[in-house]
Amino acid sequence: MTEKFDVVIIGAGPGGMTAATYASRANLSVVMLDRGIYGGQMNNTAEVENYPGYSSIMGADLSEKMYASSTQFGAEYQFGTVQHIEANEDKTWHVVTDMNDYQANSVIVATGSEYKKLGVPGELDFAGRGVSYCAVCDGAFFKGQEVVVVGGGDSAIEEATYLAGIVNHVTVVHRQDTLKAQQILQKRAFAADNIDFIWNTEVQTINGDEKKVESVTLKNNQTGEITEHATAGVFIYIGLLPVTESVADLAITDQEGWIETNDQMETRLPGIFAIGDVRKKHLRQITTAVGDAAIAGQNAYAYNESLK
């Protein structure tokens, strides 16, 4: 049986939950659909120190608090993986999950992004215990210590420079002998006296005890030489991937797969909004996801009103 809602939100991360708060508070019927537990990437975050109102809060606790807010005006959370979305003839949207079918006047896509993984032994074991994909989030935990940054593009070099202002020393490990990052970013990184570079080198394993990272094993891809490099942290910046399988048929993404919107969070399709990490933008954080979500929630209300 098809369930009908004014707004279907795909993804119950901070973006999806905040959009649910705004849309349901405006008296719309709202369902958030998620293929996992609500909270999104906040569930993978030990401590959040840059969300307004909290000097420090565990990611899982912030998820619980946002979930309580998002459901207080009647929005529902339902489990399911959205497989595709189709346009109905009456201007509504048909949303299909592996569990159920939904009809909605508007859809807010809040499916987030995934960090590209190195795929080496130790990477998953030490996630959140020394392996990180977010310097803005986790850099402060390594104050006074040595960290490794893996990558040579804009993000890697920008974040290496950011980390150099916090930690004792940064070693950039790059598999080529030149950086891909913009010249201005390279210039800043080369000028920092606590950033070193190891060229033509790939991380083979990430090592440590049961609690934390202690070293990386490196292989020079020109000479084959294997070395061990002591470090407390490994920041991996080899790229982000948008999570957009559910909207693949809609042609609302750019060539790299990020969803394109205007500043009202509207995609090129009437009634389809996109927010948070999955959107084409520069800074992917909890605060920016919830900012997008407030705008989309309010505009979903305006869109629903326009259909009356």
Ligand code: FAD
């Ligand atoms: P997400 O949080 O990624 O949520 C997307 C949701 O969509 C997920 O729950 C997913 O299951 C669901 N979904 C995807 N596809 C489907 C589908 N087809 N069907 C159903 N559901 C689907 N930011 C900060 O501001 N401060 C920090 O300290 C911080 N630390 C971080 C630490 C780590 C380790 C990581 C990985 C990220 C961190 N971030 C931090 C970034 C922050 O978590 C993200 O920017 C934020 O979660 C993005 O929110 P979102 O709602 O757009 O997407």
